[in-house]
Amino acid sequence: MQKKFFYVIxxxxxxxxxxxxxxQPNLKTLHLMIDRTLNFILEKKKFxxxxxxxxxxxxxxxxxxxxxxxxxxxxxxxAFLALFNTNLxxxxxxxxxxxxxxxxxxxxxxxxxEYLYMFAFxxxxxxxxxxxxxxxxxxxxxxxxxEGAKLFEGExxxxxxxxxxxxxxxxxxxxxxxxxxxxxxxxxSFFPEKSYILRVKGKGFMRNQIRLMMGALIHLxxxxxxxxxIEASLKPDFTGDVYYVAPAxxxxxxxxxxx
Numbered sequence: 001m002q003k004k005f006f007y008v009i010x011x012x013x014x015x016x017x018x019x020x021x022x023x024q025p026n027l028k029t030l031h032l033m034i035d036r037t038l039n040f041i042l043e044k045k046k047f048x049x050x051x052x053x054x055x056x057x058x059x060x061x062x063x064x065x066x067x068x069x070x071x072x073x074x075x076x077x078x079a080f081l082a083l084f085n086t087n088l089x090x091x092x093x094x095x096x097x098x099x100x101x102x103x104x105x106x107x108x109x110x111x112x113x114e115y116l117y118m119f120a121f122x123x124x125x126x127x128x129x130x131x132x133x134x135x136x137x138x139x140x141x142x143x144x145x146x147e148g149a150k151l152f153e154g155e156x157x158x159x160x161x162x163x164x165x166x167x168x169x170x171x172x173x174x175x176x177x178x179x180x181x182x183x184x185x186x187x188x189s190f191f192p193e194k195s196y197i198l199r200v201k202g203k204g205f206m207r208n209q210i211r212l213m214m215g216a217l218i219h220l221x222x223x224x225x226x227x228x229x230i231e232a233s234l235k236p237d238f239t240g241d242v243y244y245v246a247p248a249x250x251x252x253x254x255x256x257x258x259x
Contacts, residue, residue: 006100007068009084010256014091015060016131016249022054030055030092034066037087041080046071052106052256053113056208058248060132062116063095063255067106074099110259112176113205116252117198117214118183121221126190133195134214134250140221142196145180148220148230149198152178152213156234160242161216163208171236177201180217199254214246 011034019027023035031051038047048069055061074080077097084094120129121136129135152175159171183195198217200210216233219225225243232238 003071004102005070005073006102006104007070007074007097008065008100008104008106008258009068009097010063010065010095011061012063012093012095013061014131015055015058017091018057020055020057020059021051021064033089033092037084038068041083041087042070050106052109052111053205053253055253056248056251058131059251059253060249061253064253065106065256065258067100067104110203112201112203112257112259114177114199114201114254115205115210116185116254117200117210117246118186118195118250118252119198119214119218119246120192120195123192125192128188128190129192131249132186132252133191134247136218136221138222140218141223142180142221144227145217145221148217148227149178149180151227151230151234152200157236157238158206158209158234159236160233160238160240161209161212162206163212163245165206169206171206173202173204173206175200175202178213208245210251211246211248212243214250216243218246219243 013030019029021030023029023031035049049066051066081094081097088094118132119134119136121138121140124137125135155172155174157171158173159165162169162171178200180196180198183197185197198214200213216225216230220230233240
């Protein structure tokens with residue numbers, strides 16, 4: 001039986017021109033570009049890649065990860081990483097490579113993810129902001145939104161914060177951190193004077209969960225919802241309508257920690 005070699009590669013990317021991670025026919029996806037680059041630098045040697053989680057179209061990542069399966073070992077990890085980066089498109093960058101053993105499973109391995117959602121409000125801002133910053137034209141009550149964000153912390157029933165939920169999903173989820181803070185992480189000369197970040201940390205997120213949470217908080221800030229509405233939406237007996245899904249381009253996968 002042939003020995004296999006396993007590596008975890010962390011990458012960052014600007015998701016704005018990609019149709020998400022997962023390969024799809026006739027669409028430019030992150031998985032496609034990464035596999036195409038690996039195919040070139042490995043000179044058609046057999047390999048397989050698996051991601052720790054799929055991001056949606058236009059979502060970016062400060063640090064995402066995928067597992068690389070090979071039949072031959074990588075002799076010089078630094079040289080491999082440099083070659084990989086030379087051939088990747090400029091909106092994808094490989095950060096790190098480490099070898100793992102066969103027991104490691106990137107999909108099933110317990111992990112904590114942190115997402116950031118960047119937004120600003122009250123004006124039409126420079127078009128260059130569009131790839132990573134969502135603009136809300138209406139005024140927003142940020143203090144109320146900060147209170148609302150805290151309501152998501154802890155264990156709640158989050159079925160209303162899953163896009164197209166099924167009847168057999170696991171909707172009792174624990175959110176370790178949920179807060180709105182002023183953005184001091186990302187700066188640019190064309191950014192608005194003030195922008196904000198919703199920071200959410202947890203073990204497992206459902207489809208569009210962060211964007212639905214952000215949508216609820218935007219409605220709260222616009223006066224279309226109350227804190228009581230958000231509290232009620234976190235309970236199993238809630239029958240109200242679903243909040244809107246905030247745009248994808250403000251969402252950034254900030255980090256993945258494997259436990």
